[in-house]
Amino acid sequence: MTGFKEMARVFACMVVLLAASANIQARQLPDFTDLVEQASAAVVNISTTQKVQSGSMELPEGIEIPELPEGSPFGDLFRHFFGEPGGGMPQEREAKSLGSGFIISKDGYILTNNHVVKDAHEIIVRLADRRELKAEVIGTDERSDVALLKIEAKNLPVAVIGESEQLKVGEWVLAIGSPFGFDRSATAGIVSAKGRALPRENYVPFIQTDVAINPGNSGGPLFNLDGEVVGVNSQIYSRTGGYMGLSFSIPIEVAMDVATQLKEHGKVSRGWLGVLIQDVTLELAESFGMSKPQGALIAKVMPDSPAEAANLQVGDIVMSFNGREIERSSSLPPVVGSTQVGKKVPVKVMREGRTQTLWVELGELPDKDEKIAKAEPSKITSDNRLGVEVADLTDQQRKEIGLEGGVLVQGVGKGAAGDAGIREGDIILRIDGKLIGSVDEFEQRVEKLPEGKSVAVLIQRRGGPIFLALKVPEPK
Template sequence: MTERPTDLSSFPSYRKSRLSLFSARKFALMASVVAGLGVAAYGLSPSNGPVDLFSSPAHAQVANEVSKVARPIGFADIVERVKPSVISVKVNINEKVAKDDSGNDDDSPFQPGSPMERFFRRFGGQDGIPGLRGNGRRAITGQGSGFFISADGFAVTNNHVVDGASKVEVTTDDGKTYSAKVIGTDQRTDVALIKVEGGSNFPFAKLADGKPRIGDWVLAVGNPFGLGGTVTAGIVSAMGRDIGNGPYDDFIQIDAPVNKGNSGGPAFNVDGDVVGVNTAIYSPSGGSVGIAFSIPASTVKSVVAQLKDKGSVSRGWIGVQIQPVTQDIADSLGMKKAEGALVAEPQASGPAAKAGIESGDVITSVNGESVKDARELARTIGGLAPGTAVKLNVLHKGQEKAIDLTLGKLPDTIEAKADTGNDNSGPTRGTDVPKLGLTVAPANSVAGAGKEGVVVTEVDPKSAAAERGFKEGDVILEVAGKNVSSAGDVRDALAAAKNDNKNSVLMRVKSGGQSRFVAVPIAKG
């Protein structure tokens, strides 16, 4: 007969001992957790004094191991030091009620439909419309952020925060409110300098000397949704971002959460220096999705220096329309690398035209420094003062040459665009250019198209030309460096390029008053 094992759980003494063992393990586990938190704990004992339960050799070993583990880095010390330099900015703007094409009020300081105009509506600047006044004007209250850059009250914010402001007030970190006046603004970089009145010993921040690296920590401090003194943390996500606002785009992308009202606030590094001024976000929803853009400290420094000195910014200018050199364009020009800035059209009376620069030239360096692309050329020239003498290296019809010129001053306003118009009085069929998928007609035969070149009257939607953005009304001025005035000229230029074993042909096209070069592949056969 097989002997069955005895079920000890039925005995009260076993259950009691098991419970005691469980309790002991539970208490030991709890003690370990508490020990990991560094909390001193005491138990009860028959003696009159407390007994330290965590003084055993085992606990000492555990504590020693825990002390070796790296603890999370906090930002409290940095925030405590830099936060007093950040201000909340409140503005009042009295402006006429303007209507856009849809009949809606338009209170944006940017061009309708531009990327910054879309950012403005979702992110910064004016926030709230109390109502209309009897004289057809309305009072707009806006909120933004800023920061002191000197003890005597100079502070930086965004142009779009204070643009057109009739009254500016700032609230400091300690809750005090001061009046401020706008010293100067720069719409091209969205930087503004204001002067806070009523104090002489304001805590201020330092603009960083060097550039941040991708992956560096950043702290955004500002006034989102009117909640002043808000701090968020993130990292530098990318550098040199172009958001389509203009040739001076060179934004730092960060993922620290910023929202409406953060405009003009600083992004600090872990040294407590300002690496950027928060100006815009990318947001399909209107709230933070972790993609924000900051103006680099180096840009802010140069702009603020001029605003403080004379209230405005003067930039160097050579007077050319430029575009990037794509790989297709580089191949068409016989260039080994797709670098430099392609001159689409020099302005008639500009410094470049006077110095002999022509359409189709590629500017490859300025004062011996290589030019990576068109945006870099614009920033380099714009960073120099008008009247500065510069030396440009240019690729002209396949040959390198050096050109010396003196910079002019970048005009404050954009000149009126030439009318290439699509105002065709009556249908114009034109002549097919089958190897391109285009139908063209002499420009002088189409009303509003001008006297030079051939106007595109039809585009095959499946053609290479359509893929490269050709549309009806575009005017083709040159093909492979030769002026064209008829479909026959276009076909001859294509045939010559094909005989030279070219894979693509470069065309100079005018569209909407702007010239550009387009490399179009040549169909074989």
């Protein structure tokens, strides 16, 4: 009997310990109920209407719509795409889309995404109290994907603006929006990474999260646990069109800066340095004599740019900009873009193994990107140590492309060039810091390359310069 009582006491203790452990775990998990109740009033649903052209597509000459039995589904299909025989003026129809946003002032200013309201001829904002109001577009900024709207209303609930810079990877965050039109849906997750650079989005250091974001969430707020907006939900990475665990938000500091400029000036001005940059890989770091990969490697300096005026050079590695350390190339554009136009700032670069500080007066980022044309070769060579066939460019071709020198890669075989990633169609501009002006100069430079050591090769590919690390293998 005594043994039974002892077992009962042990069992009771285990139950108490398990319950205490469960309570501790429960306390560690966040409770979002208060946050949602307090913050959701400032979140709005945005529905837009666009006018799109639909109607007949022209059939190739000599081909007519076939005669089909009445009621045939194929007849409807042909009429949908090509219109009625003999007719065919395009018809205008309305398309609707949904998004989200949040109120940033009591008098009706609203933040959302540019792509939510792009090309809309009517925008309706639905508030938490179910009022539906027409919105006016104050301004949009395609580069940051931010839009500022205005509705005529007073004493509206306003979202509390926080600081995304204080976010830490692993921190809990919550999104409220209208995925697929389901108003005020709340989804939670953690911060997966900060400062993400996405293709064609160089001026936004995105916050990456695993919060479930779907079509309709765009433009909605991302909250921290204090109920402060730290980001604007903007994009997802998806192969299906839906959520796959990778969501991206615009830092609230970026969005608010854009909103302020749109409100005050109707457009957004960004600082411009005038360089094309890339990451420093381990192999490139070795070729430049660096102990570790760091900074933004300058692959091209634009003519008549602030960088050219400050004597920044191709091959310089930007280590810090205006006192902010640059770890990767993706860190530089947002810092430059957020710096005031006309301001003179210090830029620390590594050049030929030594660091130096240059002072740059920033210009304003141009609206259009540089365009570079293709060229055809003249003199050709294929007998070299790299296993690559190159050709001269004519003076006219160089003028059209906007290059002072370079040789066109016509073929890549087995060898150091192919191993380095050089491709057919690339233009080789520099090898180991030396300009290549012709096939003859290319051959001379290649013959002098050291064996077993990485050297930097600057190429032009699809209109943009890229550094590659090339190593001529040692003889076996």
